[in-house]
Amino acid sequence: MAQDGTYPRLLIVTGVAGAGKATAIRVLEDLDFYCVDNLPVVLAASVMQMALAREPGLKGIALGIDARERLFFPDWPRIFAELERHHYRPEVIFLDASDEVLMRRYSETRRPHPMAGGALTVPQAIRRERQSLAELRDRADRVIDTSALSVHELREVITAAVLGSSRGAPMVIELVSFGYKYGTPIGLDIVQDIRFIPNPFFVEELRSLSGLDPKVREWVLAQPAAQSFLRQFEAMLDTLLPLYGREGRSYLSLGLGCTGGRHRSPVLAEALRIWLAARGYQVSARHQHIAM
16 A cells, blocks of 8 residues: 555556557556566566555556466456455556558568467467457456557557546547448447448548548538437437446547548547537547548
8 A cells, every 4th residue: 555545556458469568568667657567467466565665655567468478367357356355456458459450560570479389370379369368358448459550649548548547537538530441440439330421522622631621521510410410429428428437437439430431530520529628528539541
């Protein structure tokens, strides 16, 4: 226990190999967490007690683990229960990415996949790792899809997720616009299909512009279907967000998808960002396919 009577936070950073765990650990170090990568999690309570004895004001500890931590994954429910008995509630941040992106990253770096021992190919190793991590992914407090994130963007998402989950902090909301033709991003909490709104792609003078252009924004928001959607979705969020907060949710990701992710979904994501910010939420918008 820290000097102020509170217990430091314990973050478990995990996910599929190649999704950015090392970057996440560096971000947490910058946020004043004591970070240990690949430490057997069975030692977590002992490490926290020793660290607190040396530094009573410690903000928290972040442990990076992967599917090779065989002492942890078969028995993680028991280990988590033991940590909670010591008043340490593990918060799990799970990093994920599409198989295609993971295979490209391994091809570009020429690194072997950590689970590709024996005769396994990289795709087979990725599938094997996903099976090993499936239950922990379901338990995760936050799943972050890094498929389309730069290192800088990943730093921002990790920072928002961690700071937003501090006690008493307002909920952090991320709005993600995307195109269904490229696939639905991983880890979204709520997804809305807005392909029913007329598409400015078929308006010659708007086709080459994006949803961040004022001309496109004005055209989309002038559509009765867009206005009807915003009214009803905002009313739903007015009901849902306090309920999520009451259940202890500190981070929520909302996805808005249109056909290509270039026009309609960025416009509505930005409209919702402004609306949510006016209600006091920490909110950001990420346009995953706007440049495709």
